[in-house]
Amino acid sequence: MRIVVLAGGIGGARFLRGLKQAAPNADITVIGNTGDDIHLFGLKVCPDLDTVMYTLGGGINEEQGxxxxxxxxxxxxxxxAYGAGPEWFGLGDRDFAxxxxxxxxxxxxxPLSAVTQAxxxxWKPGVRLLPMSDDRVETHVAVTLPDSGSAEGPGERKAVHFQEYWVRLRASVPAEAVVPVGAEQAKPAPGVLEAIAEADVILFPPSNPVVSVGTILAVPGIREAIADAGVPVVGLSPIVGDAPVRGMADKVLAAVGVESTAAAVAEHYGSGLLDGWLVDTVDAESVTRVRAAGILCRAVPLMMTDLDATARMAREALTLAQEVGEA
Amino acid sequence: MRIVVLAGGIGGARFLRGLKQAAPNADITVIGNTGDDIHLFGLKVCPDLDTVMYTLGGGINEEQGxxxxxxxxxxxxxxxAYGAGPEWFGLGDRDFAxxxxxxxxxxxxxPLSAVTQAxxxxWKPGVRLLPMSDDRVETHVAVTLPDSGSAEGPGERKAVHFQEYWVRLRASVPAEAVVPVGAEQAKPAPGVLEAIAEADVILFPPSNPVVSVGTILAVPGIREAIADAGVPVVGLSPIVGDAPVRGMADKVLAAVGVESTAAAVAEHYGSGLLDGWLVDTVDAESVTRVRAAGILCRAVPLMMTDLDATARMAREALTLAQEVGEA
Incomplete structure (x- = not known):
C-alpha cells in the first residue's frame, strides 16, 4: 500500500510514527511543509522537515517534540554573548550540525530535496521524506504590534516571519492574515506529484490546517493532484473540543475566517479535496455536520497520548479510507 | 609606549599575556597571522586571531593553548555522524559561534579587520588586534605523501593547506616548500602600516619564524615598514637548545633552508630587519654568532612556564630594545 502524508512538524511527525506501527509494510511518502523554514545565522533551518526526520529517526527530544x-x-x-540574534529561536549544538x-x-x-535525502x-526515517518544494516559500503573518510609545496610539501593522509570530510572539496577538510568500511561483519538488499520482491513500495528519497542510496545498499543482488522484483522501482533526490539541492553530484559523471546530476545519478543506474526516469522540455531535458537507466522518479518540494510541488513530484513518473506496 | 607585536597563535598569545603584565600601561597593537585561516563547513576560521583573542580575553582552554x-x-x-568532514580539525561548540x-x-x-574588532x-583583549591583511592569504605546504599503493612506487607530491600539514599530518612528512598563497597580492589591513610607523618598539614573540611571523612579513609593505620604522625591532627565539619550544617549527624551517638553532633564526630574519635577539640561557654560546651578524643579543631564560616567567621575558625584550635605541 502506497500512502502519501502531508505533514507539518510535531503533530505530523508523531502521527507518522503511529502510522508506521499501524502499517509496517506500507510505502510511505511524506510531503513536508517548508513554509516555516528560516535563515538564522546564515544557515538554512527547516524545522518541519527536521522534526519529521528526527522523530522517525530516533533523534528527537521526546518531551518538547x-x-x-x-x-x-x-x-x-x-x-x-556576541550580541548575535535572534535569541528566541532555540538552536542546539547537535541541531546546528x-x-x-x-x-x-x-x-x-x-536542491533541498536532494539535501533532505542526504x-x-x-537518520533512516523509514519513510520517503520530500520537501513540498525546492523553491523558497516563507509563511508570513500580518499582525498589529502594540504601540510601545503610547497606549492610545495606533499599533504598528507589519508582516513577520511565521517563526517570529509562533516562537517569539507566542501567537500573543491576532494573526490578521497568513501569506505563504513565494508559494505562487513555487513548483512541487521532484517526486511530489508522482507520489500523489501513484498513492493508494492520501492522509492529512492532525497538523495545522493553515500553516502546515494549507501551505503545502498552496504550492500550485499539489491541491489539484490530490483532488484528481482518484484515491481516498482522509484527514484527522487537529481540533478537539473546540481547541487545538497542541500549538495555537486557532490563532491562524481565525486569520482565514475559520472557526476552531473539527467540523469547520473539514469544511475548510472541503469535499472537493477531502473524502473522509476523523473527529475526536468529544466532538461526536459534529459528525452529522461534516457528513452534510459531503465528507465521510467518524468520531474516534484522537489524542496521541502514546504510540499505541497514535497507531490506533492511524488504523482508524486507513479503515475510513477503505470505506471511502468502497462507498 | 607604543608596542607593535607580530603574532602567530599559541606562542604569540602567551607572550602577549606576559607583555601586558610587564608593560601594563603600554599601547599594544598586535598584527596577527591569517595565513593559517581555513574555510571549514562553509565557515571562516582564523585560528591565530582567535587564539590571541581567547587567550587575552580569558576564554582560552589553558591546557591545550x-x-x-x-x-x-x-x-x-x-x-x-553525517559523514561531513574534515574530522581532524577540532572545532568546539562554543568556538563555532x-x-x-x-x-x-x-x-x-x-572586512576581516572590522569583524575582528567586533x-x-x-573579548576585550586589552590590545588592538589587527589581521595582517583583509585579503585572503593561505599558507600551503608542499609535501610528498607516501604512496599507499606500492612501497617501491614514487610518493604523491602535492600542496596541502597548512592546517592539513600541521593538524592532520602532524608534520610527519618533510615540508618541501612553504608558500603563502595570495600574499603577493595582499595589502596590509587598515591600521597595520600606521601602527608600525607610530611604534616605539616592535617585537617578534617566540612565534614560528616561517609560518607565523614569516607569513606576516610576506605581505608586501610590512617588512619594509618595519625596516624603515627607525625603532628597535627585537625578537625572542622560538628555538631553545636546537628544538622548538613547542610546535614543530623545525619542520618548516628546513623547508626554507634554515637550521633549527636560535642563531640561524636570527640570521634568517637578518640585521636589516632585526636589531635585537634574545636566546635562551642554554644557547648562550650562540650569542657571539648572532652579534657577529650585526644583531644585539643576550641569553636569558626563554621558557614561558608561567605568567611571571613570561613577563620577565617581555621585560628583557623591552630592556634590549632600550639598549638598541641607546646604541
Missing part, C-alpha cells in the same frame, strides 16, 4: 535529544546550547549561549550540512550542500548547488541517509 | 575553555564537541560529533558570527559579518560585506568588543 522538536530539536535533538541530549542537546546542549553552548553555541547559542556564545552567539548571545544539520543546518550546517544543509547550508553547505545548498551552497554547493544541491540527511535522511543518516 | 587553543580553543575555548569548558568546551563541548557535540556539533562536531554530529557532523561526523565565533566562526558563525565572523562568517555572517564577512558575508554582509565587512569580536574583540566582546
Amino acid at each position: 522538536w530539536g535533538r535529544a541530549e542537546e546542549t546550547f553552548h553555541l547559542k549561549e556564545e552567539l548571545a 544539520t543546518h550546517i550540512v544543509r547550508t553547505q550542500m545548498l551552497a554547493a548547488g544541491y 540527511l535522511c541517509d543518516r | 587553543w580553543g575555548r575553555a569548558e568546551e563541548t564537541f557535540h556539533l562536531k560529533e554530529e557532523l561526523a 565565533t566562526h558563525i558570527v565572523r562568517t555572517q559579518m564577512l558575508a554582509a560585506g565587512y 569580536l574583540c568588543d566582546r
